[in-house]
Each structure stands twice: as structure tokens, then as C-alpha cells.
Amino acid sequence: MQKVxxxxxxxxxxxxxxxxxxxxxxATQTRTQLIAKTWQMQTASATLNSNNFSVPVYxxxxxxxxxxxxxxxxxxxxxxxxxxxxxxxxxxxxxxLATNDTQLVITYxxxxxxxxxxxxxxxxxxxxxxxxxxxxxxxxxxxLLAQGRSLNFDVSKGIKITTKLIPQ
Numbered sequence: 001m002q003k004v005x006x007x008x009x010x011x012x013x014x015x016x017x018x019x020x021x022x023x024x025x026x027a028t029q030t031r032t033q034l035i036a037k038t039w040q041m042q043t044a045s046a047t048l049n050s051n052n053f054s055v056p057v058y059x060x061x062x063x064x065x066x067x068x069x070x071x072x073x074x075x076x077x078x079x080x081x082x083x084x085x086x087x088x089x090x091x092x093x094x095x096x097l098a099t100n101d102t103q104l105v106i107t108y109x110x111x112x113x114x115x116x117x118x119x120x121x122x123x124x125x126x127x128x129x130x131x132x133x134x135x136x137x138x139x140x141x142x143x144l145l146a147q148g149r150s151l152n153f154d155v156s157k158g159i160k161i162t163t164k165l166i167p168q
Contacts, residue, residue: 029123031097031101031118031121032097032101033078034121034122034123035076035097035104035121035126036076036077036078037075037076037167037168038073038074038075038076038167038168039073039074039075039076039126039165039166039167039168040060040072040073040074040165040166040167040168041058041060041069041070041072041163041164041165042059042060042125042163042164042165042166043056043058043059043060043163043164044056044057044058044067044069044161044162044163044164045057045161045162046066046144046148046159046160046161046162047159047160047161047162048148048153048154048155048157048159049131049157049158049159049160051154053153054162055153057161058070066147067144068087069163070087071085071086071087072084072085072086072087073085073168074165076095076104077095080094080095080096081093081094081095082094082095082106084106086140091108092108092109093106093107093108093109094106094107095107097118098115101118101121102117102118103115103116103117103118104116104117104118104128114130115130116128116129116130117129117130119162123167124166124167125164125165125166126164126165126166127162127163127164127165128162128163128165129160129161129162129163130160130161130163131158131159131160131161132144132145132158132159132160132161133158134155134156134157134158144159144161145158145159
């Protein structure tokens, strides 16, 4: 009889310890949900498309950066609104992911669209790249091209900017 009670006690402990958890599994976030936050620049590099020569232009906390992205903030709101602060001015617009979440498209009030390639995205990093056309009319892009020319780089085929952003 004691053996039976002992076996019943063991079975009872075993089944009590194997009950299903009432905690639901965390929901998987979509890429849109992962990147909807404020980001700051960690690194940036420029690739000259004429010869695939890559130049580091910014590293957070680094000295001797060719470009100062230390104050840049990109906010992608969960409401679809965006803002880009470059240290002096803020440019607002809307954002969405396109082409199977491989492109980030920001649209500004003047209907200007800027399309970034999403090279990687998680809760802790956002990797974007952007192609600057040599015929651009954008003043900041023209300044980058001019800086490349001043360093005697061939920018006739444009520049690809690759960035790594981290949450602020």
C-alpha cells in the first residue's frame, strides 16, 4: 500500500510540474514595428561607384571623421510620421516600408521621396544604404559629391552611402 501511495505521489508531482504555462509566448514583431523608433548614427561609409572604393566617413565617438553625423537623429514613428534632424534643422514627412520590407521610403510634404535600401534591421540596429546620383539637385548631396571631387575622387557615377544606426 505504501508503494502505491508513493507512486501516486510521484505521478502527482510529475504531472503538476508538467502543466502548460499560462504565459503567452511573446508576439513576433514585424520589421515595421522593429524600426519604429528614434535612431542615431553609429557609422557611415561612402563607396565611390566608379571603382567600388569605400571610405569610412563617420564613426560615433571617433576623431577625424570626414562628416559629422553626431547630431543626426532619424525618427520613424509608429504612426507613419518621420523626422530627420541634422543638428540644425528638422525635416518632417511620412515613412513606409516597400518592396517586401527591403526599402524604406520617406516622403516629404513637397512630395520629394527618398528611398533607402534596408540592408538589415532588428530592435538594436538599422542598416541603410542610399545612392547619390551625380546629377542630384539636393544641396547636401551636392556637397558630398563636391567633397569627393576635392579629394580627387571620381564621383562621376555617384556615391553610395552606407549607414549603421542604433536606437537613441
